[in-house]
Amino acid sequence: MTTPDVYLITIDCLRPDYVGAFNRLARMTPTLDALLSRGTIFSQCVSHAPFTTPSIASLMTGHYPLDTGVRLLLGQLCNESLPTIAQLAQQAGYSTAGFPSAFILNSDTGLQRGFDLYRDIDDGVSSTRGGCWQPCAPIHDAFERFLADAGRDPVFCWLHYFDLHDYHLDQNLPHAASYARDVYEKVDQQCMRGLLSIIERHRSVNNAAFVITADHGECLYQHGQRGHGWHVYDSVIRVPLVISWPGKVRADSSNHQLARHIDLLPTLAKLWGVEIPTITPGVDLFDSTHRADIVSYAEASPRQLFEGDATARKMFAGPEIQSIRNERFKLIRHEDGRIELYDLMLDPHEHHDRSSTEPEVLAAMTTRLDAMLASTGNASRTRALDTEQESAAVRERLHALGYIHE
Numbered sequence: 295m296t297t298p299d300v301y302l303i304t305i306d307c308l309r310p311d312y313v314g315a316f317n318r319l320a321r322m323t324p325t326l327d328a329l330l331s332r333g334t335i336f337s338q339c340v341s342h343a344p345f346t347t348p349s350i351a352s353l354m355t356g357h358y359p360l361d362t363g364v365r366l367l368l369g370q371l372c373n374e375s376l377p378t379i380a381q382l383a384q385q386a387g388y389s390t391a392g393f394p395s396a397f398i399l400n401s402d403t404g405l406q407r408g409f410d411l412y413r414d415i416d417d418g419v420s421s422t423r424g425g426c427w428q429p430c431a432p433i434h435d436a437f438e439r440f441l442a443d444a445g446r447d448p449v450f451c452w453l454h455y456f457d458l459h460d461y462h463l464d465q466n467l468p469h470a471a472s473y474a475r476d477v478y479e480k481v482d483q484q485c486m487r488g489l490l491s492i493i494e495r496h497r498s499v500n501n502a503a504f505v506i507t508a509d510h511g512e513c514l515y516q517h518g519q520r521g522h523g524w525h526v527y528d529s530v531i532r533v534p535l536v537i538s539w540p541g542k543v544r545a546d547s548s549n550h551q552l553a554r555h556i557d558l559l560p561t562l563a564k565l566w567g568v569e570i571p572t573i574t575p576g577v578d579l580f581d582s583t584h585r586a587d588i589v590s591y592a593e594a595s596p597r598q599l600f601e602g603d604a605t606a607r608k609m610f611a612g613p614e615i616q617s618i619r620n621e622r623f624k625l626i627r628h629e630d631g632r633i634e635l636y637d638l639m640l641d642p643h644e645h646h647d648r649s650s651t652e653p654e655v656l657a658a659m660t661t662r663l664d665a666m667l668a669s670t671g672n673a674s675r676t677r678a679l680d681t682e683q684e685s686a687a688v689r690e691r692l693h694a695l696g697y698i699h700e
């Protein structure tokens with residue numbers, strides 16, 4: 295079998311419970327479901343931050359935000375000593391291209407490392423929402439040009455779709471209804487159908503591997519908020535994940551163990567047969583011997599994310615919320631010392647804080663979180679924003695994305 299082309303697809307804000315392959319009651323994603331049936335579904339996948347840039351930085355490097363140094367939306371350079379998935383793809387002989395679609399993922403994040411072509415969204419690119427992001431049509435045009443010119447080498451392409459991000463702007467529908475509509479119309483019918491028809495025109499879907507996930511979910515007013523970024527409850531941290539790979543990954547199968555975005559880099563490295571040059575906390579998702587006693591970390595800094603104060607974004611003051619979970623329990627620790635503990639098996643929506651009724655679990659999870667923080671670089675490699683970057687135009691674009699509340 296020839297080396298498959300690999301498409302890494304990240305769909306901004308997509309919750310797994312709105313995808314048919316993860317929830318039989320959801321019937322909004324026929325194209326996506328058919329594609330997902332080619333691979334293994336990871337029903338318990340989590341991201342490491344509830345908003346775009348830190349989440350993608352962790353996914354691309356196989357390291358938590360503690361080590362990538364990307365903890366906010368802008369102004370932080372991803373730790374350049376960490377290899378990226380795209381660099382491993384190059385090592386495996388792939389031609390690589392990245393289509394990030396939103397300016398908060400532009401190459402000044404350092405996430406372009408390893409991509410032969412990286413298509414920034416900037417003021418010169420026609421876009422919606424004040425130059426913040428592009429819908430799938432122009433992204434697909436650029437993707438198709440890349441595939442049309444690609445030679446005989448296999449291709450590794452990353453496409454990040456932002457099309458679902460603005461579902462809440464429709465004032466005529468309740469949020470959950472407009473979200474569901476956009477999952478069908480934008481994600482499934484436009485993004486996924488368009489993607490597959492382009493691949494069919496230039497390469498082969500049958501000789502393609504797909505890794506499909508989301509950077510985070512969406513609150514939809516669970517825990518009183520809309521949007522994402524406010525907290526680390528599962529409405530925003532749980533994400534869909536499917537990996538398909540002709541000849542190597544079983545089709546139409548499910549894996550219900552805890553899976554993490556940091557596991558994608560070592561998993562892809564194994565599938566490609568390349569060495570990872572540095573130690574990563576992630577493990578190969580298809581190696582069940584590594585899965586025992588696994589935990590995952592997530593953090594959020596809503597005050598520093600949402601406040602309009604430029605000073606707050608220049609100097610990252612440390613995460614405001616930190617969380618560690620295993621397959622059953624999740625500990626959430628706030629900067630003011632407040633603690634929450636949830637039994638995800640009995641209480642998946644995290645309504646009943648068990649920190650006072652499960653003291654042993656609380657102690658064990660606290661010890662585990664402290665050990666993790668002590669053992670990582672806990673990088674605050676915050677690149678100071680220069681005055682140009684913190685211009686009125688940038689502030690306007692962040693506001694247009696819904697991230698600055700003034």
Ligand SMILES: [Zn+2]
Pocket residue numbers: 306307345346347509510
């Ligand atoms: Zn996002």
